[in-house]
Amino acid sequence: MDVRGRLLRTLEDLNEAEIATFVFYLNGTIPRGQLERAPPVKLAELLLRYCPERALEVTADILEKIPRKDLLRALRGEKEGAGSLRERTGGVTLRMGETPAAPGPSLGAPSRQASDQELMKVAKEMGKSWKQIGIQYLGVKKSHLEQIEEENPGNVPMRAFYTLVDWRNREKEKATASQLYHILNQEGVQLDREAYDFLLNSI
Secondary structure: OOHHHHHHHHHHOOOHHHHHHHHHHHEOOEOHHHHOOOOHHHHHHHHHHHOOOOHHHHHHHHHHHOOOHHHHHHHOOOOOOOOOHHHHOOOOOOOOOOOOOOOOOOOOOOOOEOOHHHHHHHHHHHHHHHHHHHHHOOOOOHHHHHHHHHHOOOOHHHHHHHHHHHHHHHHHHHOEHHHHHHHHOOOOOOOOHHHOHHHHHHO
16 A cells, blocks of 8 residues: 555544644644644645655654554554564563463553543533633643634634643643543632543543
8 A cells, every 4th residue: 555545544543533633743744724624635645745755754653642553553564463572471581482471460550641532522521711721720831822722713622622632741641531630620620520520430
């Protein structure tokens, strides 16, 4: 399959929230006006036009950030479950003839970042309070909020979503569903608890 076909197949597998995040990371690489409401076909064409030699590399970098490791592997032509022997044996180097030991008791899975789907679900409920929540509780810079507002004219849910993405990008591994729940559960946050209660399922 040619590069265009690989790009298109990958982009068509992204959901609405993931496409929004993909476009967010393309800002600066492709002119903002070109990206607005661009469907997967147009995104593939824009990548080939503005990054003809690096379209696959740029796409792979963004897939890693979203993260969609399954699509990243497919884009690179790797089979599901591929990886080094060390990775597939839990980081243990085996001698010839040895088999991996049975896994020990779990000490609890590490907290993960809040997903795009979770952020979008919250964003759709934030309404006009998105900016106040962004400044007062999420610590997003006013200049960032102004840029988000300018880039998403009249689209309040997407403004709220990108505000949450900004928070997640800044907090990195600390930006868990649990942390977001505790932030939104503070006194004074103008958001019904029903809008974010589902985050408890991720804690």
